[in-house]
Amino acid sequence: MPELRRDPIIGRWVIIATERSRRPGGFSLNREPQGTVPCPFCPGNESKTPPEIWAVGQKNRVPNQPGWTTRVVPNKYPALEIEGDLHRSSEDLFAKMDGLGAHEVIVETDDHNRQLEDLDDARAVDVLHAWRDRIVDLKKDKRFEYVLVFKNRGASAGASVAHAHSQLIATPMVPIRVKQEIRGAEEYHEQKGRCIYCDIIQAELDKNERVVEHNDDFVVITPFASRFAFEMWILPRVHATDYDQMPESSYVSLAKILKKALTRLNNVLDMPPYNFIIHTGPLKTNGLAHYHWHIELMPKIVHTAGFEWGAGFYINPTPPELAARYLRDALPDK
Amino acid sequence: MPELRRDPIIGRWVIIATERSRRPGGFSLNREPQGTVPCPFCPGNESKTPPEIWAVGQKNRVPNQPGWTTRVVPNKYPALEIEGDLHRSSEDLFAKMDGLGAHEVIVETDDHNRQLEDLDDARAVDVLHAWRDRIVDLKKDKRFEYVLVFKNRGASAGASVAHAHSQLIATPMVPIRVKQEIRGAEEYHEQKGRCIYCDIIQAELDKNERVVEHNDDFVVITPFASRFAFEMWILPRVHATDYDQMPESSYVSLAKILKKALTRLNNVLDMPPYNFIIHTGPLKTNGLAHYHWHIELMPKIVHTAGFEWGAGFYINPTPPELAARYLRDALPDK
Numbered sequence: 097m098p099e100l101r102r103d104p105i106i107g108r109w110v111i112i113a114t115e116r117s118r119r120p121g122g123f124s125l126n127r128e129p130q131g132t133v134p135c136p137f138c139p140g141n142e143s144k145t146p147p148e149i150w151a152v153g154q155k156n157r158v159p160n161q162p163g164w165t166t167r168v169v170p171n172k173y174p175a176l177e178i179e180g181d182l183h184r185s186s187e188d189l190f191a192k193m194d195g196l197g198a199h200e201v202i203v204e205t206d207d208h209n210r211q212l213e214d215l216d217d218a219r220a221v222d223v224l225h226a227w228r229d230r231i232v233d234l235k236k237d238k239r240f241e242y243v244l245v246f247k248n249r250g251a252s253a254g255a256s257v258a259h260a261h262s263q264l265i266a267t268p269m270v271p272i273r274v275k276q277e278i279r280g281a282e283e284y285h286e287q288k289g290r291c292i293y294c295d296i297i298q299a300e301l302d303k304n305e306r307v308v309e310h311n312d313d314f315v316v317i318t319p320f321a322s323r324f325a326f327e328m329w330i331l332p333r334v335h336a337t338d339y340d341q342m343p344e345s346s347y348v349s350l351a352k353i354l355k356k357a358l359t360r361l362n363n364v365l366d367m368p369p370y371n372f373i374i375h376t377g378p379l380k381t382n383g384l385a386h387y388h389w390h391i392e393l394m395p396k397i398v399h400t401a402g403f404e405w406g407a408g409f410y411i412n413p414t415p416p417e418l419a420a421r422y423l424r425d426a427l428p429d430k
Numbered sequence: 431m432p433e434l435r436r437d438p439i440i441g442r443w444v445i446i447a448t449e450r451s452r453r454p455g456g457f458s459l460n461r462e463p464q465g466t467v468p469c470p471f472c473p474g475n476e477s478k479t480p481p482e483i484w485a486v487g488q489k490n491r492v493p494n495q496p497g498w499t500t501r502v503v504p505n506k507y508p509a510l511e512i513e514g515d516l517h518r519s520s521e522d523l524f525a526k527m528d529g530l531g532a533h534e535v536i537v538e539t540d541d542h543n544r545q546l547e548d549l550d551d552a553r554a555v556d557v558l559h560a561w562r563d564r565i566v567d568l569k570k571d572k573r574f575e576y577v578l579v580f581k582n583r584g585a586s587a588g589a590s591v592a593h594a595h596s597q598l599i600a601t602p603m604v605p606i607r608v609k610q611e612i613r614g615a616e617e618y619h620e621q622k623g624r625c626i627y628c629d630i631i632q633a634e635l636d637k638n639e640r641v642v643e644h645n646d647d648f649v650v651i652t653p654f655a656s657r658f659a660f661e662m663w664i665l666p667r668v669h670a671t672d673y674d675q676m677p678e679s680s681y682v683s684l685a686k687i688l689k690k691a692l693t694r695l696n697n698v699l700d701m702p703p704y705n706f707i708i709h710t711g712p713l714k715t716n717g718l719a720h721y722h723w724h725i726e727l728m729p730k731i732v733h734t735a736g737f738e739w740g741a742g743f744y745i746n747p748t749p750p751e752l753a754a755r756y757l758r759d760a761l762p763d764k
Binding site: 097098099100101102104107108109111112113114174175176177180188189190191192193194195196244246247248251252253254255263265267268269271272273274276292295296299320371372373374375392394399400401402403405406407408409411 | 431432433434435436438441442443445446447448508509510511514522523524525526527528529530578580581582585586587588589597599601602603605606607608610626629630633654705706707708709726728733734735736737739740741742743745
């Protein structure tokens with residue numbers, strides 16, 4: 097019998113296949129060709145992107161010249177644009193506003209042939225710092241309510257350039273998915289006086305069935321109501337609302353565990369396309385007792401079909417307990 | 431400047447590209463091979479599916495033998511299973527129940543090489559009747575709260591068999607997407623005393639910018655806050671909550687306009703993969719003043735990426751006004 101499972105935070109239901117569970121070999125991955133030649137993100141091609149906003153690299157390097165190792169630039173084809181005011185207009189049913197926002201690309205490495213998980217810890221920490229620093233900077237712009245950091249790898253996950261990169265979009269409203277989480281978490285907090293994410297972490301560690309890995313600062317789980325096969329969440333073990341407010345040591349710890357999570361995924365599914373996103377607190381809140389930042393890592397190995405779009409609930413062919421077992425075994429301890 | 435548009439019913443925001451809008455030629459369609467040989471849905475292969483539940487065809491034909499033109503069978507690999515009770519269990523955070531439900535396949539034609547839009551009107555009406563009759567029948571099973579009818583065409587829209595077919599899933603709860611629509615529509619009705627869908631239809635007909643087609647009974651629009659390029663909605667012009675309660679003449683009228691909408695899509699985008707879904711009233715309600723059944727038709731020509739998954743708002747590269755123009759022109763009037 098398949099199982100219907102309810103996400104405890106937002107109430108989304110997921111159908112988990114149990115009898116005909118799909119194991120790693122059971123997916124046919126769609127590996128479409130990718131990438132523009134010459135690569136706009138390679139050193140020497142800095143003029144192919146808008147001027148940089150942030151970079152680390154050699155001391156005394158000239159901006160927009162080689163010598164960087166991580167570099168942030170505005171997206172050349174932005175989904176939202178930085179210039180302008182919030183013109184709201186509403187003719188009856190049709191509310192709209194100018195597509196004001198920021199859309200930036202974090203080029204994660206100068207090496208075209210390395211992925212985020214291949215970087216050494218210090219370089220991976222640079223990427224995590226880039227996300228943090230850009231959130232901190234965009235927070236100063238009072239037109240923005242949220243910054244969503246995300247990464248698409250592989251064409252079927254929406255990536256159009258193969259060179260390792262992540263992105264962020266600053267928006268003039270809090271995205272509905274984040275609002276739903278905050279609302280669900282707030283209700284739980286009102287009833288129980290505790291953070292639901294903290295309770296989930298404790299329950300998962302106690303149960304130890306869906307824990308992929310943990311270190312002192314973070315835990316990686318395959319969530320109970322995983323939407324996608326081999327979905328993972330990475331959560332800070334101590335309650336924290338805002339990604340950008342972590343102590344320095346946590347970025348190092350996160351870099352290590354994120355790289356390992358991606359390596360596990362590569363080992364189990366042979367470099368699948370994936371998305372990950374950071375869900376952190378809205379820019380104009382500060383340390384909510386009920387909201388806990390986290391990363392959601394979603395392999396894109398099954399096509400989302402009519403039922404999912406129409407119902408808003410998902411069919412997941414791989415039970416998260418089985419996925420956790422494969423992912424744990426994919427990297428032996430130490 | 432791109433535009434941020436708010437869906438008037440559920441409040442979902444969409445980013446609509448305006449300056450670099452993508453026209454029909456600007457999409458690279460993913461046409462993966464599809465289909466099992468021999469085709470399990472072709473006449474003569476009836477034994478490859480579970481025994482039929484519903485069929486039309488030659489008088490006095492023997493069930494599960496050729497002679498049918500439309501045929502409904504249980505899905506051989508069901509997402510939910512029909513046998514069993516609703517065992518609910520909830521250990522703290524982790525609520526689940528048995529995956530009880532029905533999952534059926536509507537084989538739309540006996541001809542392997544015809545699509546739904548190629549059928550003559552009477553055969554297309556048979557398909558619409560199959561959806562209706564199955565909803566009416568499943569409604570008798572008090573364990574079910576909802577029947578979602580949907581169609582996936584093309585591998586990247588989730589179809590695994592090329593032979594024209596649609597599906598339905600009966601679920602023991604109302605799907606969250608339908609709940610959100612009903613909730614939004616109910617709020618509007620409380621404030622204005624009118625159905626929001628009726629108001630949208632009137633506003634669209636008045637404005638005539640996003641209307642693709644209308645006949646006496648139905649209207650086809652590209653919705654104001656379309657999530658997907660060339661998304662279309664088909665709505666009954668007169669308020670009606672339940673797909674299965676339409677007068678007979680409406681099924682004929684719907685068959686004609688649905689076939690034309692699909693043909694428009696084929697003409698504009700050269701047989702793109704798509705999903706469509708029917709959003710109708712929950713099984714245990716009867717004629718809600720605020721909820722209006724409709725079809726949502728979603729071409730799958732752009733990969734959904736991290737931002738959409740993480741934010742729950744969508745980036746649509748083709749403004750619906752532009753899409754409507756192409757779709758209108760794709761089939762000359764009469």
